[in-house]
Amino acid sequence: MPTLRRDSFTLLRELMRWRVALVLSVLIFVLMIVLGTVNTRLDLPDTAQLAWIVLAIAGACIAALLTLPRHLGGTIFFVSIALLLVGVMAFGLHHGRPMQHWAYIFPPVIVFLVRSDRALVAMIAFGVYAAAMIAPLIPAIDVIRFASGYGLLVCFMFTYALLQERAAVMLRYHSDHDALSNCLNRRTFNEAVEQLAGPRGTAEACTFLLIDIDYFKAINDLHGHLAGDRIITQVAAELGRALAPGTPLFRYGGEEFSVLLLDRGLDDGRAVAEELRAAIADADFQGVPVTISIGVAHWRRGEGSITATLDRADRALYEAKRSGRNRVVADAPLA
Incomplete structure (x- = not known):
């Protein structure tokens, strides 16, 4: 990382x-x-x-x-x-x-x-x-x-x-690291964001990916919480394999994950998100159908706060789920 x-x-x-x-x-x-x-x-x-x-x-x-x-x-x-x-x-x-x-x-x-x-x-x-x-x-x-x-x-x-x-x-x-998924945890994500936005941050831009496992509550209800934990662990592993080496993957909370693409544009973020979505859709989860939805938003130093960018990524994720799930939605940057 x-x-x-x-x-x-x-x-x-x-x-x-x-x-x-x-x-x-x-x-x-x-x-x-x-x-x-x-x-x-x-x-x-x-x-x-x-x-x-x-x-x-x-x-x-x-x-x-x-x-x-x-x-x-x-x-x-x-x-x-x-x-x-x-x-x-x-x-x-x-x-x-x-x-x-x-x-x-x-x-x-x-x-x-x-x-x-x-x-x-x-x-x-x-x-x-x-x-x-x-x-x-x-x-x-x-x-x-x-x-x-x-x-x-x-x-x-x-x-x-x-x-x-x-x-x-x-x-x-x-x-x-998160004990279940072996991803970086939410505290580490918060520290990374704080450093990114601070005066010591070296990156001039960052594209955020917010990832959510589709119908995860239904997976827990139908297959049990142990199966749900296994799905989270395997999804994290598949995402890690699909990402370029050194790209940080965080467990954002529950069945949500986040990726930070430093000094990468919105188009790059959309392309990476689509690769991740396809990787999960094609993976074998031992008979359990698993897909993900991803919201993408771009931040550039001096153009709005990271908090606002995360809100836009969250709205894009909600739109991806509302539109049928198993898809990527990129939120346009603020004018």
Whole structure:
């Protein structure tokens, strides 16, 4: 399906990452004040300097998180921490202080930035880099101990990131799809329409198809509701096969479906609708006669609202059913 919207799943993920980033940046800010003060009193100017540098970065991240869009602010925070950790390793080598305890922060940071396979590569590369930075400063056995502990952490973090990605895919699929028909659901349709009409929408036009299974109540009454559910599932499957790959098919409600044809004209919409109608009329529904009626309406940015276009598509669908069903009616756009 083409990306029509910043859907609720994406917005929730961005919100959670933003909250985590804000909490961590505040904690780091407070911790660096403590560490900077303690190191100054212990006459450790180099590590005190590092604490003040980290304090400034944390403060800048807090400002970014509070002023920039959430997805951008969260990304800036985690990128800043990852780059900071790279710098800390070099800082330690320059000042003759092993900083391997900072390295364990890198794996959980990087999994917030990139997908699991890229995170694994980044974690391994950083581990090799960190080991090289501390090798001149500590005994070889301690480098081996660090590498062993860091390697185990990488294994656990990669496994967690992989499981989280798989769970997110499943959650997103079931959140976006109707359980009976496996079509995209009405909530997803509403989000797609909202994105289409909004300032971030990239499509300049869209043709809407509203599809209704003819005499569906009679099918339920004659063959039972289980047969009715089977018909809905099979109709959805037949429609999906008849549509071009990537064309979104929604279960609009009950026995109704909807198709969005982005940047396609009314004539294209009528032709696609006729193909869908013929596909259902020719399909075998195990002895149950099944046909569909389709209403078609076209929307163009700046020429009326999508709500009005959907109303016209609904009226066209009603006209198709009133005129005998198993047909396509296209509503002319507003003058």
